[in-house]
Amino acid sequence: MKLLVPVKRVVDYNVKVRVKADGTGVETANVKMSMNPFDEIAVEEAVRLKEKGVATEIVAVSAGPAACQEQIRTALAMGADRGILIEHDGVLEPLAVAKLLKAVVEKEQPQLVILGKQAIDDDMNATGQMLAALLGWPQGTYISKIEPADGGLKITREVDGGLETLQLKLPAIVTTDLRLNEPRYASLPNIMKARKKPIETVKPGDLGVDVTPRLSVVKVEEPPKRQAGKKVGSVQELVEKLRNEAKVI
Template identity: 65%
Template sequence: MKILVGVKRVIDYEVKIRVKTDETGVETSNVKMSMNPFDEIAVEEAIRLKEAGGADEIIVVSMGEAKCQETLRTALAMGADRAIHVTTDAELQPLAVAKGFAALAKREDVNLVLLGKQAIDDDNNQSAQMLAGLLHWPQGTFASKLEFGEGKLTIIREVDGGSETLELDLPAVVSVDLRLNEPRYPTLPNIMRAKKKSLEALSPEDLSIDIAPRLKVIKVTAPPKRKAGIKLETAAELVDRLHNEAKVI
């Protein structure tokens, strides 16, 4: 089985983001960048599957600016076999990303695409679903468990109200949720080894895809701030305030 895994370079999850004063976006210069945490889980799942003998090759893909190659190297150091970088400085929206992955899934003739369920920057939660639609493949979103059988896969999905189990024919697209696994850290020898692994650079034109944004970002602003309230000493005082002042109980 051949697996395609998507990795996105995003502002590190521990960074407190700042909105630019000209309202054009979020400050990204001199900010620590990392692999989207959900994508780390996708990479880890692919590696575990390969280690268990269930996969032959793991191809990691990132789309975007030149520095995405750092993110791809991280994925290679975790254990992916080779990388493809679709290079562009243009703004990429989910539909464009899905078109890129659809072209690569066909080119590489993969059996499975694993993506994070959402990126922690634009919180879209769309690319996997869009990709599955473009390919007319089954989709399994928000996965918390995967089990592979002959030509098919059983997935447990996290849904409002509980969980749901589906059986999907391969090839399929899966988006992974937080509790699927705990990603490994790359070891130093593996980081060194990753430098020698293949990293192919392609342009959107090479894939004949239209990446033009469909949504125009008019502005990005900071949300209204909540003010810290008051500290109370006792539970009785709290109940009194909630009843007589806030009037919520």
Template identity: 70%
Template sequence: MKILVPVKRVVDYNVKIRVKADGSGVELQNVKMSMNPFDEIAMEEALRLKEAGKAEEVIAVSIGPDKAQETLRTALAMGADRAILVKHDDLIEPLSVAKILKGIVDEEAPQLVILGKQAIDDDANQTGQMLSALLGWAQATFASKLEVNGDSATVTREVDGGLQTIESKMPLIVTTDLRLNEPRYASLPNIMKAKKKPLDEKTPADYGVDMAPRLTVVTTAEPEARKAGVIVSDVAELVDKLKNEAGVL
């Protein structure tokens, strides 16, 4: 079985996001970037399936500028067998990503695509579902547990009411939730080896995808600062403030 894992280059989750002065977006210059955390989980799960003898090859793919090579080399250092970079310098919308991934799936013929449920920069949570629709494949979103048995898979997914377990035949699209696994750290020797591995480079035109944006960002703003708390002297004062000031009682 072959597994395809899309990975996205995003602002590192430890970095405090700063909005541009003109409100056109967030500041990306001189900011630490890394692999999207949900995609790290997806890569880890694919590697575990390979190590368990249930997959023969894991392919990482990223769509973005030249610097996205760093993200792909992280995936190679973790244990991916091959990496594909689809070069595009501008912002990319989920539908365009899904169309490019469909082209790659048609070329590579994987039986399983595992990707993060969302990217932490736009929080769109759309690519996996769109790819499923374009391919006509089954989908299992928000996976917190994945078991592959031959040509079928059992997925435990997180829903509002608790946990839901579903079974599906391959081929399958799986999007990962936080509790699926704990991603491994790439070792220094593997990082050095990954720097020398070649990448397959493509362009959106290779898949006939029009990258023109369909959405326009009107403005971007930071959330309002949280107001300072108030210390009350007793329960009576607390009830009074909740009733007369906050209006919640």
């Protein structure tokens, strides 16, 4: 079984995000970048499936500027076999990414695509679902457990009411949740080996995909600072403040 694992370059989760002075976006200059944490979980799960003998090859793919090779190399150091970079310096919206991944899937013919459920920069939580729709493949989202069963996959996913167990036929799309696994740290020998693993670079045009943005950002601004709490002397005073000051009732 061949696995395809998309990985995204995002601002490191330990970094305090700052808005640009002109309000056009988030500041990324001289900011530490890393692999999206949910994608790390996806890579880890792919490596575990390979270690169990379920998978034979893991292909890590990323879309974005040339610097995304750093995140692909991280995936290779964790255990992926090779990488594909779809190089593009402009904005890539979830639908565009899904179309790019669809083209890669049609070229590589993987039996399973494992994605992080969402990226921590935009929280879109849309690419996996869009990719499944474009391919017409079954999907399992927010999975917390995955295991081979009856020629397909038995997955456990988290829903509002608790846990839901599904049987998926292959090929399929799954998106990972936090409780699926704990990603490993790449060892120094594996980091050195990753430098020799191949990364193929293509352009959106090579895949026949138009990535022209359909949305435009009007303005980005930080949320208002939280105001200090107030003590009230009675229920009547609380209701009055909720009604007249907070205007929530």
